[in-house]
Amino acid sequence: MATSGFKKIPEEEEEAAAAASSSTVTSALLYNTTFSSQTHTHTLCATMSSAEGTDLGRVLCIITGASRGFGRTIAREMSRLVKPDSALLLVARSADDLRALQAELAESEAGRAGLKAQSVVADVGQMEGLENIVRASEENFSEEIDHMILINNAASLGDVSRYAKSFTDMGEVDSYLSLNVSSSLCLSARVLQAFPQRPCLRRTVVNVTSLCALQPFPSWVLYCTGKAAREMAFRVLAEEEPDVRVLNYSPGPLDTSMQVEARSRTADPTIRKSFSDMCAQGKLLTCEASCAKLMKLLLEDSYTSGAHIDVYDV
């Protein structure tokens, strides 16, 4: 089985692997020892919340794209599911929106009970931005933190008003991939380096993915390409780091400003009409409904690391 990655695996296996979005065979083989010791470590940390499933522990949580939409909802929901003295790092480019959210969380029940909500005004598309996030994370870390959670949520839709054959400018594609792929890989790498494996520290990395990582959508070449790339990067990470819990969560069609953009700007008429119909028929999901599923996954903590998990499957 050691060569399973190089020989073509049988069709059914490949389908199963594709469905689960994770080839666990190799990781099980490669990391058996590490995995066992990690389980043992968990057992020793009696205060850790993984077995309880009622809260996420004493958390340091970094959320990118936190100023609005799904990211903001994650911040709100997360604040209710962490132990007091947890810290939420809210990352976005817009200082004003972040400040409003920070104030809201400070006044909330969780805020009054000791939750620290910190704004980090940073552009995840720049190395300087990543460094700012890591510095703020280190400043907000303490020995009491038993769970580091990174939510790679920031993303852009890209220009959906044109078809693939119009993307002749490498600079435009480069820039999109940098913001949507490189940034999430490099931020995750930096954060994992800043908080290395150690006893009694769980580490969870979430990638907000999409059905577009699996299926091609006409006139969405940037978005589909970026999501496919990003999901693969996190699948590789899951294979390599068995002690890190990696979740590729697909939140479904959310009622956000990105959806408004999709409805109004998508070049492909059939896709555009489908979005309009979904909106008119009330079939878009609220951020709250989708986020509840994400929190359920994180609380239960029983997903296969690296797997693509769709909101409709939770």
Place this chain on the structure above:
Amino acid sequence: MATSGFKKIPEEEEEAAAAASSSTVTSALLYNTTFSSQTHTHTLCATMSSAEGTDLGRVLCIITGASRGFGRTIAREMSRLVKPDSALLLVARSADDLRALQAELAESEAGRAGLKAQSVVADVGQMEGLENIVRASEENFSEEIDHMILINNAASLGDVSRYAKSFTDMGEVDSYLSLNVSSSLCLSARVLQAFPQRPCLRRTVVNVTSLCALQPFPSWVLYCTGKAAREMAFRVLAEEEPDVRVLNYSPGPLDTSMQVEARSRTADPTIRKSFSDMCAQGKLLTCEASCAKLMKLLLEDSYTSGAHIDVYDV
């Protein structure tokens, strides 16, 4: 079914779609009319070779990464399967290697029968390089050409000596994605613009993909991410342009210099040993054997456009 792209499709359908690497439902719906008219056009062009399957027609073929390995083999094999007065554009950065191949092809039976082999010294990672390729293509095009073939073969392995958590430098990841993803999307877009749909001109775009586009390999985060991204870009192209034949061809483990690099530099010991074992046991494929399968696919021309097709499945 119009919303099939947005709702989660049933598990079996999704697996089938993943296996075929192409969601044909949408394209069938969207492009039914266009597709029919294209078929009709083909019927009118009696001299076109699609129905014969013995040659690829009077071809203008652009091959990137043509100076060595699989690209060079494609150039050689292609020269034997095209009608006289066809033109092969051999693209690479190395002028010396290209010149040797050009001379070899000029002296071959095909060369003596009228095949034109042209070197294009260009870096596909630069806009200027793409423009040079397009200019050379236009200069070598003539009214007699009935088949434009673009083979996106150029690619780099990336640094496989390190794990994902070490990729903290956005510049390094950006640069990899630019060379391996943006360049192939933008070159394909430029070439399709330069040679728009018209009666009696078939257009085929090949992406040399990999099992790594579907499966995560430890310590191969750049390669897997790039191949997943690139394959998705071409799947979107296939959905959007039903008159263009798009093939994601996975050539298998080839006995090339990239394999030497993989064997010697891969950080993950299990993966590295597997490559060494495959080499020692003579299980690597020759470029010729894999290229023969690619040519069979192109000649038969019956693959689903956008599908990922593995050498072992041909």
